[in-house]
Amino acid sequence: MDVFEAIKGRRSIRSFKEREVEDSIVEKILDAARWAPSWANSQCARYVVVRTKEILLKLGETLPPTNPARGVFAQCSFCIAVVAKHGLAGYKKGERVESRDWYMFDSALATQNICLAAYALGLGSVIVGLFDHKAASEVLKVPQGYETVCLIPIGEPDKSPAVPSRKPLSEIVSYESFSRG
Numbered sequence: 817m818d819v820f821e822a823i824k825g826r827r828s829i830r831s832f833k834e835r836e837v838e839d840s841i842v843e844k845i846l847d848a849a850r851w852a853p854s855w856a857n858s859q860c861a862r863y864v865v866v867r868t869k870e871i872l873l874k875l876g877e878t879l880p881p882t883n884p885a886r887g888v889f890a891q892c893s894f895c896i897a898v899v900a901k902h903g904l905a906g907y908k909k910g911e912r913v914e915s916r917d918w919y920m921f922d923s924a925l926a927t928q929n930i931c932l933a934a935y936a937l938g939l940g941s942v943i944v945g946l947f948d949h950k951a952a953s954e955v956l957k958v959p960q961g962y963e964t965v966c967l968i969p970i971g972e973p974d975k976s977p978a979v980p981s982r983k984p985l986s987e988i989v990s991y992e993s994f995s996r997g
């Protein structure tokens with residue numbers, strides 16, 4: 817699939833059909849995540865793959881009832897939790913060399929690779945950022961020094977959602993100096 821087709825065609829999917837996804841497909845998606853760029857190639861992102869229904873449901877319970885993705889955990893084939901290791905992105909030899917921590921940025925790049933790869937393989941995904949991060953870390957047994965950044969339920973889409981609009985370029989792009997606030 818053409819990269820532009822994947823970028824434009826990918827949608828957040830919040831309704832899945834029952835389907836077992838083969839390990840080889842899951843691995844392909846994880847491999848795409850692994851190839852994401854990262855700060856000084858420090859590769860802070862770790863991935864926890866969850867297939868067990870019981871654990872998926874526990875993760876779903878970490879979302880507030882108002883989160884439209886809450887029910888997705890009962891339907892998805894599997895979920896990838898992106899977990900960042902602290903002290904790598906923005907650090908050199910354990911010393912912080914940047915005013916900001918880049919772990920969220922690097923995790924997001926890996927996350928986008930996961931969503932695009934899933935889409936290219938005929939699967940749907942949704943990035944879940946609004947959840948109780950501490951509770952999810954407990955469910956996943958994430959140790960200290962690591963942070964559960966997001967959850968990505970993945971599976972076969974049940975329906976094609978409407979395409980949410982995007983701002984036109986004329987509203988968000990300026991040239992030579994900033995003039996689009």
Ligand SMILES: Cc1cc2nc3c(=O)[nH]c(=O)nc-3n(C[C@H](O)[C@H](O)[C@H](O)COP(=O)(O)O)c2cc1C
Nearest residue numbers: 826827828830883884885942943944945946947980
């Ligand atoms: C950092 C981040 C966090 C998000 N968290 C949630 C979430 O908790 N629940 C949800 O249903 N969607 C979540 N989304 C999905 C967005 O709502 C979605 O990407 C946006 O509405 C655009 O729709 P599209 O992905 O179909 O283009 C999140 C997306 C991002 C990038």
